[in-house]
Amino acid sequence: MLDTLVSWIQGDLSPSARIWTALAPAMLASAYFIGGLLIFAIRCAFKGVPQDEETLKRGSTVLVGMFLRHYFFWVIQPLWAVVYRSGLPANALSMLSGLLGVSSGVAVAAGRFALGGWLFLAAGILDVMDGRIARLRKEANPAGAALDSVLDRYVDSAMLMGLAWYYRDTWVLLPVLMALLGTSLVPYVRARGEGLGINIRGGAMQRLERVLFLGAGVALSPIFEAIWFPEQKHPIHWLAVIGMVFVAVMSNVTALSRFRALVNALAPPPASARPRSGLALFGFNAAAGAIATAVDFGAVLGMVEGLKFSPVAATALGCVLGGVVNYTLNRLITFRSRGAVAPQMARYTLVSATSALLNAGGVALLTLHPQLAYTLGWWLARGAVYFAWNLPLQRDYVFNDPPEALMERPHAA
Structure with a gap:
């Protein structure tokens, strides 16, 4: 023993x-x-x-x-x-x-x-x-x-x-x-x-x-x-x-x-400045992104297969169309914004452009590790950029209505 x-x-x-x-x-x-x-x-x-x-x-x-x-x-x-x-x-x-x-x-x-x-x-x-x-x-x-x-x-x-x-x-x-x-x-x-x-x-x-x-x-x-x-x-x-x-x-x-x-x-935000919050905000924002992506993809297929556009031109036009759809849905449904359209579109374009750069950079960094599948790296980069950059900036920067617009917003039922 x-x-x-x-x-x-x-x-x-x-x-x-x-x-x-x-x-x-x-x-x-x-x-x-x-x-x-x-x-x-x-x-x-x-x-x-x-x-x-x-x-x-x-x-x-x-x-x-x-x-x-x-x-x-x-x-x-x-x-x-x-x-x-x-x-x-x-x-x-x-x-x-x-x-x-x-x-x-x-x-x-x-x-x-x-x-x-x-x-x-x-x-x-x-x-x-x-x-x-x-x-x-x-x-x-x-x-x-x-x-x-x-x-x-x-x-x-x-x-x-x-x-x-x-x-x-x-x-x-x-x-x-x-x-x-x-x-x-x-x-x-x-x-x-x-x-x-x-x-x-x-x-x-x-x-x-x-x-x-x-x-x-x-x-x-x-x-x-x-x-x-x-x-x-x-x-x-x-x-x-x-x-x-x-x-x-x-x-x-x-x-x-x-x-x-x-x-x-x-730093609790004013109740009037938060038409939606938490899971509801995330759900509507994610749904808007999914619909915009589907519109983008459908438009590319239609332009390439039906109108005989080149894939490059169709992709560029599809991105623009998807961006407009995403902006419109978020403005009208997710954030129910009443701010001026032109400044919002400028801010939205800035956020979208920097988001694309961040996503590309994140994927580039993650692919430095060959043991990590690039598809997983793509999802990891997208998730990190969405939660750390896209969603907060759309909420607090793009669709952050000025006080006078908040006063005009109808109360949600």
């Missing part, structure tokens, strides 16, 4: 070792948490859900609801009590959480996903405890809060840097970097809002969710790899990839939703 333990520590990645290093902690944790869930459910049936005050203050998300949050903080009470009675200061727990979190990144970089995942989950549990202990002992202070926040960023970054190193020669590196970006932006937008006097806390992928999905996916992935791909020297760890991609997508969605909420809170 001792020889087996030593071989695991030295890096034995045989199929059986990969299963047991992942499954042994999982069995112990599962027995504790599943048994705790049964007892918690019975208790709730007779006495109701115990209301944890800090959980109520933090609220819930779509991914982890209030019942599960109350259950989690209830089930770790025995461990929390042991730590509290030990007399360890809250800052020591924060430092221990940081050490375990950084160690998880080192383990993952070396291919020890089971060890890295469980270290990451342990760091997350300690991170929950340190703030509660500080508040209970009346030790909470700005210095401790700053230490805790900075160490959280190190822990998240260490795990993702370890994954980036492990996946450095594969396509998985891109979603790992996207996850690193999203997990950095979510707390940053919140901190920036607090610095400006605005509380921004919404979003589905907050730190508890990140620790849960990423940690569990990494910790348990060796089991599936050992079952399905036992002979691979450098397994892909698909369960970890799925959890990481989910965190990458949802953390960036959360960061963007917080950013939007922050901008709207800082």
Whole structure:
């Protein structure tokens, strides 16, 4: 038994070792948490859900609801009590959480996903405890809060840097970097809002969710790899990839939703200047673009096949016709503008021309990476330019009616 333990520590990645290093902690944790869930459910049936005050203050998300949050903080009470009675200061727990979190990144970089995942989950549990202990002992202070926040960023970054190193020669590196970006932006937008006097806390992928999905996916992935791909020297760890991609997508969605909420809170546009907003504005604008594109394509076919125009001349005329249709639909339907036509057309032409240059430049940059299909590069460039340039400028620059035009606009039903 001792020889087996030593071989695991030295890096034995045989199929059986990969299963047991992942499954042994999982069995112990599962027995504790599943048994705790049964007892918690019975208790709730007779006495109701115990209301944890800090959980109520933090609220819930779509991914982890209030019942599960109350259950989690209830089930770790025995461990929390042991730590509290030990007399360890809250800052020591924060430092221990940081050490375990950084160690998880080192383990993952070396291919020890089971060890890295469980270290990451342990760091997350300690991170929950340190703030509660500080508040209970009346030790909470700005210095401790700053230490805790900075160490959280190190822990998240260490795990993702370890994954980036492990996946450095594969396509998985891109979603790992996207996850690193999203997990950095979510707390940053919140901190920036607090610095400006605005509380921004919404979003589905907050730190508890990140620790849960990423940690569990990494910790348990060796089991599936050992079952399905036992002979691979450098397994892909698909369960970890799925959890990481989910965190990458949802953390960036959360960061963007917080950013939007922050901008709207800082500079809300006048209601009279926003005939449409949000999904409605995007939907009408996208529909106008689709109709204009269809008109452009149909006109080119008609001119080339029916009128025998040259494809070059037909394409040029089709672009002009499509632009006029797009402008007209956006003016009349999307933005319901009453501003002067000539200045609007000039601004629209400027935005369209710069959009074409940005799209061409974006595709040129993305095609520098031959492993990326040019069609995907085309869509990525179009999407980025549309959301960062076309839509905002059409809303705030092209069809931004002057006050006198706003006074004449009829109210929408």
